[in-house]
Amino acid sequence: MTTPPPPSPKPLPVSLRKQMKEEAKARKAQARAGSPVSTVNRDQTVPGWELTVGIEIHAQLNTDRKLFSDAAVVDDTDPVDPNTTDHVAYFDLSLPGAQPIFQPATLVPALRAALALHCTIQPVSRFDRKHYFHWDQPSGYQITQYYEPFARGGYVELLPRDGIYGEEPVRVELVQVQMEQDTAKTVAQPGGVHWLDFSRVGVPLVEIISAPQMHHPATAAAYVRKVQALLHAVNACTSGMEAGGLRADVNVSVRRATPDGEPIGELGVRTEIKNLNSFRAVEDAIIAERNRQIAAIEAAEAAGHPDPPSVIESETRGWTPAGAGEGGQTHRLRGKEGAVDYRYMPDPDLGPVLIGEDLVQYLEGTLGVLPDEELDRLVEDYGLSGLDATALMALDGGGRAQYYYDVVDAVEAKLGTTGDVAVRAFVANWVLHQLGKLTAEKAATEEGVASSLEMTPEGRCRVPVTCLADILAFRYQGRITAGVAKDLLFSVFYGDVTDVEKAIDKSNLWFDEIAPDEYTALAEEALEGEAKTLKQFLAPKKYPQGKLQYLVGKLLRSGPEGRTDPQNAEAAVRAAIERWVEANK
Template sequence: MAPHATESNVAAVSSRLANEAQSPDQIPPITVLASSRAVVAGRITEATIVISTVPGKITSVFHSVLPASDFPSGTSYVDHSPHILLPGLVDAHVHLNEPGRTEWEGFWTGTRAAAFGGVTTVIDMPLNAIPPTTTVDGLREKVGAARGQCWVDVGFYGGIVPGNVEELKPLVRAGVRGFKGFLIDSGVDEFPAVSSQDVELVLAELADEPTTLMFHAEMIPPIASSVGDNVQHSLPPLQPTGPLTSYQTFLDSRPSSFETYAIAEILSLAHVAPNLPLHIVHLSAVEAIAQLREARTNGVRITAETCFHYLSLAAETIKDGDTRHKCCPPIRTQSNQDGLWDEMTREDDSVIKTVVSDHSPCTPNLKLLPAHLAGATQPSNTDGEDGDFFAAWGGISSVGLGLSILWTEGQERQISIEDVVKWCCTNTAKQVGLDHRKGDIAVGFDGDIAVFDDEATFVVEPSTMLFRNKCSPYENKTLKGVVRETWLRGKKIHTRECGFVEKGQPSEEHIGIVFGVSRGVVQNSADTVIPFRKQLKDEAKARKLAAKAEGSGGKTSKKSKNPRLEKWELTVGIEIHAELNTARKLFSRATTSISDEPNTHVALFDAAFPGAQAQFQKATLLPALRAAIALACQVQKRSSWDRKHYFYQDQPNGYQITQYYEPFARDGSITLYDHDGIDPADGRSITVGIKQIQMEQDTAKTILQPPSTYLLDFNRVSHPLIEIITLPQIHHPATAAACVRKIQSILKAVDAVTTGMELGGLRADVNVSVRERHQTRNPAATHSYSGVTGLGQRTEIKNLSSFKSIEDAIVAERDRQIDVLEAGGAIEGETRGWTIGSTATTRLRGKEGEVDYRYMPDPDLGAVLVGDDLLHHLRDTLPALPDDTAARLVADYGITLKDAKTLISLQGDRVEYLAEVVERTRAELAATAAAVDTTTTNDNNNDNNDNNNSDDLASSPKVGRTAANWILHELGGLYASTSTPFTPQRVPALTLASLLAHLLTGRITGRAAKALLAALFAGDARPVAQIVADEKLALRPTSRAEYVTLARAVMVQNAEMVRQVRDAGAEGRARARGKVMWLVGQMVRGGEEGRVEAGRAREVLEELLLRGDEGGDGSESQ
């Protein structure tokens, strides 16, 4: 790669190129673009850009216009003066809809439209394609569909939907550029909205991942007046108060409060993952700006984007019935648009960082556009009322028009071309982790260039709308600014005068699927993954990169194929420090505190006042003993206190009181199973020994006040801790993280600790060593720890605060030690540190030996004596451990192990609540067996072969499964949306049981049940049966013949999708599930409101699909 060229080395560079060109066959494959105006490094300047066309990278940038004669004969050279050379735009929000809905859009048409407008990279959203990008399989299917179809670089987002948390990390590894979720109905059945509880789980899962979490931020605040709409965990949109063809009616139904309420909900959960970047997509409401600015001021990593249409279209100018303007959130008023522009042009930090298209097309008929607006080029609508804003598809088509739209609107607002580049190139590239190669004209970056004529104008009409369906609110508008040429990695792909360079299908040279691990990129291959680190450090050793890539997750059996790991064995021991759940401190009567004002819970001993002595608070021993019993330890009848001497600002006494010589518990163990997340190489289970558990006092909390002032909060001094020390019997990073995770769950289950790692109540240190396998005489394996001999020299990594950090730090330190040993060096015993997001541990200090701490018995404290009667009492009253509780829930209620573990981990008595709800539901089902309509089925259950009367239902596992689902997801989502703690009194068990009985017996649909639960949660005190009667929620059964008619109609209308489902066969049925559910959704929408049950519809549809039936008179029995 050539160095950055300046005026002084022009001759040298030209001479070198000329010398290399000994003959025409040896001319270097370069392209030179020049102009009197170019945006380079964020400012406009003269420039000559040299691009090596083989790798497609910029090799030199000269800040002047050099003549063609300065370059070797035969060099491709174009001076584009006076046009402006811009970095290729990065549109970070596009819906390409392939596979599954290619009649809406596709990679071929969508990327051609992008290239037409100077966009050289698009990032495809996870929904509207079938299947959605919510699994790695779905991503692979989308990448396969893109192969051979793309005219610009394409990247992909992953999606978050209820229940796909375990798919997220694999999707990060597979290369998605971020994740998007909806807090409101997305409009497509296969991409349901997530609840606040789902978001909390996602935040915890992605807390330490190199990714971004994005939200469609609309959520309905609690309201009294509503109409039905399939919105998950939320009340429906506001009741329309005017004609459905009036844009004002539609705008009033989705006010700004939808966005501010959703953003407030997101911000309330941001603490779960403080290091994870959050992003609000298509921000439209100016009222949300103050929320976001305050959050950013408080340290929340959150940004927002807005769209071309919010900056160029206004509600006052939208004609009634012109559904081309419908999108969600809606286009708001002119004053709102002015507010967005004001925010973007702030001199200080704006919360709106990027501008994108949100290109969300559909077939014209779905827009329900009236004939007088559709014109002759659009098909007439036959599916609904013309111009109905509530029935029409919501989305604006504009990919490839954005640069001109923004430039046109910006003329009156004195917007510079540098501003446009910042919003649409630099910041969008940064948002999706491509700012090392996209978004600027710089040495080493991709040769992506847009040649922009800032004075020319054009009319938006079919020939300038290259997306598939020519239905856009910009039709017939005159825009200023024309992209004359588009270059992708040094190759011209489109010119305004001649069209696309290749008239046929683009070759692989034109395709660059942006697809890599940890912000990495792969061009022209969706199968090879190149980590970002390799791009930045090409000189790094290949074996080191392979080891890091192999060990980055610590979870796959691929590690066994790594020659380094076959030669070297990792050994890990863990020290866990957990804050005990006690009312008093360990050695004073001061109360414990987690979040009170600093230095308001400090006794004389805590502050080391002269003459103050430690007073052991006996009650602090009880949670410690519960922890020891739960971890199968031998509790010692006698233990004692020791002083560990060191001098530091957070320890006022100059020593810490601990139990070094005689800890209170020894010789425990914990068994980890495969469902706990251990490495597959450990088999189905592994038992890890616990050497000892000791009590000790915590230190003061140190708070940095930049630049160099440290404040001390003594509230934490002498807070009781236990230190759990495992034996060095762990050999895989994933198993180490699973061990800490399970110990935390056990401590919580027995009420031993205040909080877990998520709030700083539990921290871990790990001791890491490696040794060579299969050698009887191994000079590097002569150490012993905790009775385990033949180990390598260990290092200790301190203060790890998340499970991901534990895993990553062990991988990094393991690889570092192997590097040292293979290079002939020796491992030094030392203490090392770890920073979240880093790739290597760092040396903190040499490891202190025992003599450094000068351990000695504490002369002021007597021995701790524990009697058998106390131990018997604690064992008899010990709460059930998580494994036992999970096994019972699975056995008693038929729920999944995953749901069981989630119930156990949540705050509140949800396990007890579940038991009462199930008991009362079964009682009501048994009592009302005679009244149940046996012809109805459960809308909330897709397996319609279950028992078909209330008496059988009472004993069916379906009761437990349904109750758990509603407690976890439906009721849990309502609690999360209001940020209130769970209490069984909010919706009493008897009330929820009555609701579930109505649902299970088919008296109400799942949709009605959700609305009913929302009313109960909001305080409606009427009995369930009365609400059902008063609000007319009772289900009017649909006959089988009606279901068959609906299914056949949908199958005829979607013949191509039906063919794809049938072609998939039995083996591909799981992959075709998304298509089937989409067809089911069409049946639900096509039927009478509230009468079509999704489960029954799917049953009939799948039956017809299997037997190839798409016709007939529908005269079947019910």
């Protein structure tokens, strides 16, 4: 087989913080209006209808070996040639006589995932064969755990800060969590040709099956996001949706509801949307499929169909995102298979999996800090908003949060403070926003210029903790200006500066700020001849912020170059205006 060319670089994922900020704005607008969010094709509710969603999440376990062979798992961050002997065992190709050999090490991250999801671990579990025929499954069946999974029950608690619809917490119950093997990777080529990379066959997965308890698209997306955060927190999953390590299959059904939202009749016929690979895709696909089903049923009702809900077929559908000015839509792939179609049967080549209580207790005691606990800590002890804390935890697979903690420790050591919320919030602003701007710069296009922070899960990146801590400590003390601090950050990122203090000394960048009485004199000077402007500050209905900035600009232009701070200048002008208003009442 001809070796396929390496895949093209994946596009950068959409900013999670930006997405959550937009969702928060929509919820606030909804609360003010007292009615559901109403935007084109993105309504969370449809009057007279109830949406019901259940989700199956497939996550790749963080292991070195495959589920039933000792072949090495391919690391997506370090691509290798497809179909090599290191990554494809005889059993992966279903060669005659090859037998599955369960790899016990794969059980550890699976157990950690189930414990993070509050599941009950089963002392005995077994593997089954799920039969179907497709080119990506060489044996004609997939090995999974249908009848006796290793974990049952469990739940995921969703809070308003997680991005759900509404202000009440939502508890999503889990049916079971099971281990199973992945399929081959299909690489489409021009002319209807498909290449197969069997390196992915047998890679260990957990399938997390929720009960059909979600009723809003945003809540469903928040559920997937929360599960991903939990799996990362306990080091159970290799990567998130943005890197292909987690996929979601969404089951959608609709039924009529009373004006006050009470459902009428039994659950509607469900369809399944396969392989959604982003949080936005989960929400958009649910909305599109819900709207499609409602439109089909309403059309059947208008045509006098004797049983309108029956026009919805139980089927498997795909998702085409929005493009070319059109909204996204789901499309039929095939009829929906059931348990009978798959002909589940116990795998005769694999014995039961026995899980000792001592192992469960050990793993339970070493799970570490889970996302809700860490988020509470960031909000209460570090002064971050819920939105910023959530974004910080999600970025770089948790690496950005660890980097933040390290920078806070270093800055506090330099300032001689501990637990100062103002300092910690100041650091968070730079770690979240200014670091993000480094990779958003498009001006530098020279070959070899960095385009990534190269953040590791341990919190190491192209900007060393010590360098950023120096910059932020000097800025917080007022020893350098904001502009100088940003320039230094870029220089560190591009490797031009390795010692911040020496660079400041060499270029004489220290901030020699004017004295408070000089600010006062400059502010009084800026107000001279501005009686018409100042009258707008006498009992205004709305504070004239624009006029204030105009006067601040005058002060900054008249002051000595490089020796005035905009924040201190604004404070001086405000004080001068207050004195003028008091004298002219």
